[in-house]
Amino acid sequence: MLEVAPQLLGRYLVRTSDEGCIVLRLTEVEAYAGEADPGSHAFRGLTRRNASMFGPPGHAYVYFIYGMWFSLNLVCGAEGHASGVLLRAGEVITGAGLARARRPKARKDAELAKGPARLATALDVDKSLNGTDLCGVDESAPLRVLTGEPVQQKQVRSGPRTGVGGAGSVHPWRYWADGDPTVSPYRPHQPRRRQSSLDSDGPKV
């Protein structure tokens, strides 16, 4: 949540699988503050998809979005409170070769995990990791959050959350490391255009 989110910048996210190991230094995160936050998946209460957000802190909330992509959150609220931090971007410290094999279209190493879905793709994060403990005692867990070299407070910038509109956009709950090339570009909220002309006057023949 809000106290925790900026402190995650600079921490290491370690993904271990039989393919190898990737260490990611977090450079961009977004806080989601539970049932009272209109931008949060938990705003309308518990569903099957967001259930792990209501679980114990330190665990993963992985969700599927836009029919194609996964995104990874760290649950931060006490059990039942549904707060979380979306891990949006990071710098690949080790394992760039493996990350590139999973993201062959990245033009530069800085793009390997530049954005939530890219981060999940580079680290091979999918729903099988939903609800798993990222901070527990099991050091062999496939996904872990570890203490790294923290980003200095004065290097932390904040602003509105990406793609969050309406009442949820008033809070500057996106945090990033100033000047870091792995931070994703900011995109304001834009409702998708209606596809009206296709079926407005009957089925096509």
Added chain:
DNA sequence: CCTGCGATCTTCT
């Protein structure tokens, strides 16, 4: 460099 748009799961109306 930039802009527009298609991909199609999950949830809510």
Added chain:
DNA sequence: GAAGATCGCAGGA
């Protein structure tokens, strides 16, 4: 039926 915590491609400058 519609929108969403997005990305990559096509096309133009």
